Amino acid sequence: MKNIVAVTACPTGIAHTYMAADLLRKGAQKLGIHIRVETQGAMGIENQLTPQDIAQADLVLIVSDIEIEQTARFHGKTISTASIESALTDADQVLQDCLPLC
Amino acid sequence: MLIRQAAFYLGRSGLETWQAEKLRKLCTYFHASVSLFNVSQCCRVPLENSLKVMAAGNKPGDFCLLFIEGMDAELAHLVLLDYISEHFKIFQPEQDFNFVQHAGVECFFHLLTAADFTRQAVIDKNTLLREIGGYIKMSADSCPAGELFLLREKHAATVMGPQVALPHIMTELITVPSIILASLPEPLDWHSPRGPVRCIIAAALPKPASVKMIRAFTNLSKKLVDENICRLFVDAPAPLQSAMLAAMLSGQGKNQ
CATH class of the missing domain: 3.30.1340.10 (HPr-like)
Known part of the structure; x- marks a missing residue:
């Protein structure tokens, strides 16, 4: 099973961040992918990825329209990026696009 | 049944x-x-x-x-x-319901029911957001809130769960935190692949907003991605919707 860690963030950080996170979780379940999603919203970082989560992940997926916090921890990992809108429109496709990179 | x-x-x-x-x-x-x-x-x-x-x-x-x-x-x-x-x-809807007291956040709350829209000709998303924007209190020299909602929607449509949209803005131009709840008689195209909407919860927050206010709105948005709660919300009569909205703002949520 592929293992992805994801970070979602948007400019306001009160709705789209959580919507995208929810859709990624649902999409991953459908596609048989193990995923952990960290949200960086107006409340700050929630469900923060642990160093162990990141180390064990095959890929880091960043779904954001803004610069995310704490990018240094992903150094050396394969990183894929997507816009919030693409995740809201078709989260399954965003995840499928990642799979060849894993 | x-x-x-x-x-x-x-x-x-x-x-x-x-x-x-x-x-x-x-x-x-x-x-x-x-x-x-x-x-x-x-x-x-x-x-x-x-x-x-x-x-x-x-x-x-x-x-x-x-x-x-x-x-x-x-x-x-x-x-x-x-x-x-x-x-x-x-819960007795005929009694005075104090939204602010139940939501636990100081804000202006206004309810637009289906009856408010039946008198009007066909409405579209832009018209509705401009009308909603008219209820938001802004600093005198700023552009109308409706235009700010539209700008935000261009970024990504705000359909949450089925038939519920959460258009939202957070800016220094807003003087009073506001929530406008609009229930439409018919589904309205929200220009989203997630489908049309019947309930619009428009939120306008000042920037910077208090932690309490941000927490309340993140509580709400996290709950509105739940399909079951959205279906219940859309089908509920207006007074019950107000009470549900206040509860979603105030409740931290079991899984949050």
């Missing part, structure tokens, strides 16, 4: 074990299936399973809905309502 509902607030002790057990026992007298939906915690559990009821994370003051479905739902409703009214506070 007969369906009956009852809305109520839990008391100072929340929902105690002996109360859950008594409710379970009352359910056994009827064929109807009864479930408890704790709106504040966004959790629905069968009432006949008192362990699941206790695990729902009920807290003092939580807003709950009881769903009774079955041929003898009417009778079950009478009996359960009698018990609930004895131990909890029944």
Whole structure:
């Protein structure tokens, strides 16, 4: 099973961040992918990825329209990026696009 | 299939074990299936399973809905309502409902019901957002809030769960935090692959917003990605929608 860690963030950080996170979780379940999603919203970082989560992940997926916090921890990992809108429109496709990179 | 509902607030002790057990026992007298939906915690559990009821994370003051479905739902409703009214506070829509008090956040709240739209010609998303924007209090020299909502929507449409949109803006130009709840008589195209909407919860927050305010709105958005709560919300009458909205703002949520 592929293992992805994801970070979602948007400019306001009160709705789209959580919507995208929810859709990624649902999409991953459908596609048989193990995923952990960290949200960086107006409340700050929630469900923060642990160093162990990141180390064990095959890929880091960043779904954001803004610069995310704490990018240094992903150094050396394969990183894929997507816009919030693409995740809201078709989260399954965003995840499928990642799979060849894993 | 007969369906009956009852809305109520839990008391100072929340929902105690002996109360859950008594409710379970009352359910056994009827064929109807009864479930408890704790709106504040966004959790629905069968009432006949008192362990699941206790695990729902009920807290003092939580807003709950009881769903009774079955041929003898009417009778079950009478009996359960009698018990609930004895131990909890029944939600009475005809009484003055204080949104701010129940939501726990200081804000301006305005409700636009389906009746407000029936007089109008066909409305579209842009017209509606401009109309909603008219209720938002802004600093004098700023552009109307409706235009800011439209700008935000261009970024990504704000459909949350089925038929519910949460257009939102956060800017220094807003002087009073505001929530406008609009219920439409017909679904409206929200230019989103997630489908049309019937309920619009427009939120306008000043920047910087207080932590309490941000927490309330993240509570709300996290709950609105739940399909079940959106369906219930869309089908609820306007006074019940207001109470559900206040509960979603104030409740931290079991899984949050």
